[in-house]
Amino acid sequence: LYRSRIEICRILQILTRENCPIFAEVKEDQLFITRILRVDEHAGYLAIEYGAGKSINSALFNQPSLKFRASYLGAHLIFKVAYPLEILLEGKPAIRFMLPRSLIFSQRREHSRVVIPPHISLSYTAKDANGKLFDAKIFDISMDGMGGMICDENITLQIGTVLKGSRITYPGGIPITVDLVVRNTKIIARTDGTLYTRTGVRFMQSREEIQALINLFVYDLDGSTS
Numbered sequence: 232l233y234r235s236r237i238e239i240c241r242i243l244q245i246l247t248r249e250n251c252p253i254f255a256e257v258k259e260d261q262l263f264i265t266r267i268l269r270v271d272e273h274a275g276y277l278a279i280e281y282g283a284g285k286s287i288n289s290a291l292f293n294q295p296s297l298k299f300r301a302s303y304l305g306a307h308l309i310f311k312v313a314y315p316l317e318i319l320l321e322g323k324p325a326i327r328f329m330l331p332r333s334l335i336f337s338q339r340r341e342h343s344r345v346v347i348p349p350h351i352s353l354s355y356t357a358k359d360a361n362g363k364l365f366d367a368k369i370f371d372i373s374m375d376g377m378g379g380m381i382c383d384e385n386i387t388l389q390i391g392t393v394l395k396g397s398r399i400t401y402p403g404g405i406p407i408t409v410d411l412v413v414r415n416t417k418i419i420a421r422t423d424g425t426l427y428t429r430t431g432v433r434f435m436q437s438r439e440e441i442q443a444l445i446n447l448f449v450y451d452l453d454g455s456t457s
Contacts, residue, residue: 233334240272242308242334246301251280254412255297257290262412262435263297264391268325276356278318278325291315291326302390302414302431344394355379357397359386367430369399376414384426388413392447394432410435430449 233239235435246253247267254264269278277431281290291297296313312328319325355377365386367379380387388394396413419429 233336234332236272236275236330239310239331239334242336243267243270243277243310243330246308248271249301249303253299253301254391255299256356257287257294257297262393263287263291264393264412265326268320273329275330276327277330278327279331280357281324281326292317297328307335307337333423348410352423353399353401355397355399355409355411359388359417360392376411376431378429378431381428381430386428387414388414388430390414393435401430452455 233242245251248272250266251292252264252266254262257263263282265279265282271277282291292315294315295309297315298309298311301308302415310331310333312331314329317324318327329345341363342351353372354366355369356364356366358364363386365381368382369380371376372378374398389411397409397411399407399409412435413430414433415431417429418426420426
């Protein structure tokens with residue numbers, strides 16, 4: 232937990248320099264995804280890009296505060312901002328917030344994960360930014376999200392990509408539809424020279440819905456391995 236303005240600005244400036252996506256939940260079913268444009272330690276503010284949708288941009292200004300999250304080199308960052316203000320930054324509209332008073336930087340998982348046994352075929356199907364369907368084999372799953380492997384070399388996912396209407400399937404189970412956001416991705420080479428993408432995704436559903444999903448998976452997977 233960081234409370235020093237100097238340290239908080241140093242971390243936020245890294246996110247700015249690396250062009251890392253940050254995201255916050257606006258209402259219960261909307262995810263606002265953006266990037267930090269500027270961090271001004273002396274003036275005490277940070278500026279971010281507007282989101283892609285007009286409705287979610289409008290909803291943002293009605294929130295008393297926002298809790299932003301980001302992933303960077305395997306770490307999970309959380310910081311809270313308030314008092315949004317529309318400004319012009321280098322001639323372009325942007326949103327300004329007062330600098331956060333604290334920032335959480337964690338390299339430990341927020342939720343424990345269920346590791347999927349190798350003989351269990353748990354996967355999800357989604358669409359990439361071009362609308363192409365792809366399948367990913369799920370390695371582990373928790374209330375926070377999932378880790379998976381995409382075998383199609385032609386599929387590339389950018390951090391912050393929203394995968395709406397993804398379908399999780401497993402043997403003998405009814406497919407479940409979820410919305411996901413990509414929080415990390417990495418291209419890995421096999422020993423035979425072929426490539427696959429290791430990706431981590433975060434659930435956009437409420438915790439209550441995800442808890443029901445996790446309970447279902449754990450129950451069914453435990454039952455199939457007994």
